[in-house]
Amino acid sequence: MNPTKTLSVAPRDAAAPSRVGVGFPYIDELSSALYQMGLLDFVEMTPETLCRERRPAAERVLELIPERLERARLSCAGLPIVVHGVELSIGSAHGLNSAYLDMLEQFQARWPFLWHSEHMSFQTVLDDDGKTVDVGVPLPLPPTVETVRTVGTRARKIKEQFGVVFLLENVAHYLSPLPADPQIGDEIEMLNQVCAAGECGLLLDLHNLYCNAVNQGFNAFHAVDRISLERVHEVHVAGGRSTMGFWTDSHDGRVPDAVWELVEYTLPRCWNVRGLVFEVLDAVAANLGVDVIASELRTARSVWTACTKPT
Amino acid sequence: MTLRAFQAALSHMVRSPDRIKPDTFERQAERLELSTTEEEALRSVVSSTGLELTREIRRSWSRGRAYRAAPATLAAIPVDQRDAVLEEWISANGSSSSFPEGEAERLLEFIERRLRDPSPERIVCEIELASYRAARAAPSSPCESNLVDLRRLNTWLAVSPHASLMRIQAGPAGTPPTNLPELDATQSAELHPWILIAPGIEGGVRHASDPEVTILKALATPRPIAELDDLASDMESLMESLRELLRICAVTVIISADKAN
Numbered sequence: 001m002n003p004t005k006t007l008s009v010a011p012r013d014a015a016a017p018s019r020v021g022v023g024f025p026y027i028d029e030l031s032s033a034l035y036q037m038g039l040l041d042f043v044e045m046t047p048e049t050l051c052r053e054r055r056p057a058a059e060r061v062l063e064l065i066p067e068r069l070e071r072a073r074l075s076c077a078g079l080p081i082v083v084h085g086v087e088l089s090i091g092s093a094h095g096l097n098s099a100y101l102d103m104l105e106q107f108q109a110r111w112p113f114l115w116h117s118e119h120m121s122f123q124t125v126l127d128d129d130g131k132t133v134d135v136g137v138p139l140p141l142p143p144t145v146e147t148v149r150t151v152g153t154r155a156r157k158i159k160e161q162f163g164v165v166f167l168l169e170n171v172a173h174y175l176s177p178l179p180a181d182p183q184i185g186d187e188i189e190m191l192n193q194v195c196a197a198g199e200c201g202l203l204l205d206l207h208n209l210y211c212n213a214v215n216q217g218f219n220a221f222h223a224v225d226r227i228s229l230e231r232v233h234e235v236h237v238a239g240g241r242s243t244m245g246f247w248t249d250s251h252d253g254r255v256p257d258a259v260w261e262l263v264e265y266t267l268p269r270c271w272n273v274r275g276l277v278f279e280v281l282d283a284v285a286a287n288l289g290v291d292v293i294a295s296e297l298r299t300a301r302s303v304w305t306a307c308t309k310p311t
Numbered sequence: 312m313t314l315r316a317f318q319a320a321l322s323h324m325v326r327s328p329d330r331i332k333p334d335t336f337e338r339q340a341e342r343l344e345l346s347t348t349e350e351e352a353l354r355s356v357v358s359s360t361g362l363e364l365t366r367e368i369r370r371s372w373s374r375g376r377a378y379r380a381a382p383a384t385l386a387a388i389p390v391d392q393r394d395a396v397l398e399e400w401i402s403a404n405g406s407s408s409s410f411p412e413g414e415a416e417r418l419l420e421f422i423e424r425r426l427r428d429p430s431p432e433r434i435v436c437e438i439e440l441a442s443y444r445a446a447r448a449a450p451s452s453p454c455e456s457n458l459v460d461l462r463r464l465n466t467w468l469a470v471s472p473h474a475s476l477m478r479i480q481a482g483p484a485g486t487p488p489t490n491l492p493e494l495d496a497t498q499s500a501e502l503h504p505w506i507l508i509a510p511g512i513e514g515g516v517r518h519a520s521d522p523e524v525t526i527l528k529a530l531a532t533p534r535p536i537a538e539l540d541d542l543a544s545d546m547e548s549l550m551e552s553l554r555e556l557l558r559i560c561a562v563t564v565i566i567s568a569d570k571a572n
Contacts, residue, residue, distance in 0.1 A: 053410035087409060093315035125322045135322045136407035137369040146314045174361035175321070179312055179352035215361070244364045283375065 023277040032075035039297040047107045062103035083116035091122035091141040117167035117203040140173040143180040143190035152197025167201040172208035172249035205236035214247040232270040238279040251281040267307035312349040328402035373401045376411035387435040441475030441508035448473035448510040464537035467566040474509040474561035511559030522552035
């Protein structure tokens with residue numbers, strides 16, 4: 001499966017940003033002790049989880065809830081944070097969710113972050129009356145010239161707006177093959193071209209890549225070889241499960257061994273990588289338990305240390 | 312294919328309550344003016360198990376969001392009825408937003424219309440709905456008690472949309488009141504007191520006094536203060552209750568005296 005297993009750690013760019021280490025999402029339902037056990041170097045915040053939505057007129061407004069923000073700050077106990085958004089819908093043809101960006105500005109003023117990221121997908125469309133409606137689940141973008149131009153332009157503006165590195169994340173989906181333009185070809189090339197057009201970084205979710213590789217029948221290691229790895233600032237791993245004949249990105253368990261192998265293969269090649277995050281779904285985190293989460297974080301730490309050690 | 316056309320087609324397939332039939336897809340393709348190549352590319356998605364899985368994930372997420380929005384009501388409804396009502400709600404694209412609390416009132420109104428009246432589950436639903444209405448107003452609407460001069464009799468008042476007056480009528484074992492022995496008014500009030508939920512009440516809920524019940528019932532339809540004269544012999548007590556109802560945002564001004572003039 002792994003075509004070129006042996007590789008020493010790539011030399012770091014002299015101007016490369018400093019590495020941060022191992023991270024984990026902020027989950028309100030979990031004991032704050034998890035964030036204070038010395039297992040983490042940073043916390044990944046999804047600020048929407050600290051918000052309520054209001055719709056005073058036709059437009060949406062996301063309001064940060066002061067009590068939730070304060071509770072999150074106390075739990076994180078001074079650890080640096082990065083932002084991982086879920087509500088931007090950067091690929092929606094009718095326009096992205098500007099309420100998210102307005103909220104993020106307020107969030108940044110109160111709690112600065114090292115970098116921020118979003119999923120390369122869309123989750124809103126216009127209905128027949130021209131009103132924005134939620135699809136209910138994020139959907140993938142087709143590898144087309146229009147996608148590259150649309151998302152690239154928006155990503156560049158976002159990077160300028162917030163003044164910190166902005167990353168786009170590759171997504172898992174079950175809708176292959178999507179219609180593609182021959183100039184782009186496939187989703188890996190789309191990822192490279194969008195990040196180049198947007199002058200942004202890449203959040204490489206290796207569990208998402210693994211899901212797509214298993215479900216679409218391609219070699220994940222070969223796919224990694226085609227990705228512009230110099231753009232990777234953050235790597236995600238997670239657990240999944242088999243459902244209806246697909247390996248799904250359910251974020252509800254331990255990271256599969258095959259994904260850890262992929263991490264060991266990929267990390268040494270990403271010389272600008274700053275962090276490795278183990279993701280768990282909020283709703284299952286408490287059931288999964290602090291012990292299992294801590295055990296996965298220790299594995300992440302040992303892989304991170306081995307793979308990012310300078311030669 | 313334009314990005315907009317692709318997204319319209321894909322989201323339609325994913326949101327559709329039923330599996331997409333070939334003729335439905337043909338009509339969709341025609342409406343979006345897809346080329347033959349584009350139509351072929353999407354046709355393979357339409358017939359894929361992956362689309363079925365995506366639709367199932369969407370429905371599962373929507374169910375989860377509905378449970379977050381109406382936990383008490385959904386817990387109170389018998390399983391069969393609950394599954395049916397959720398199925399209907401989700402098929403109508405309910406609970407698609409990541410902020411289910413914002414949709415909670417619509418969901419609870421949807422459920423309320425489908426529950427037997429009276430029934431214990433309907434009471435739970437009404438209380439949950441009333442709590443949302445009150446909570447929605449609490450941070451943003453200052454109460455108007457200090458702004459209203461009750462001597463200006465042509466000021467129009469009404470029950471606030473964020474307040475609810477209700478009576479919990481189920482018997483001790485959940486028996487509907489129709490099966491209870493006849494009670495006189497006093498006994499009934501003691502056994503089944505009126506409950507008031509309003510943004511300005513500390514804790515959100517308390518019993519309503521008799522004058523408050525009288526006023527709130529009267530103001531279910533907007534009317535001027537002058538018309539409240541007919542409601543009680545003790546006007547002073549009535550006005551005191553009205554001041555309190557204004558203070559807790561249970562009553563709101565529809566037309567101020569100045570504008571009425």
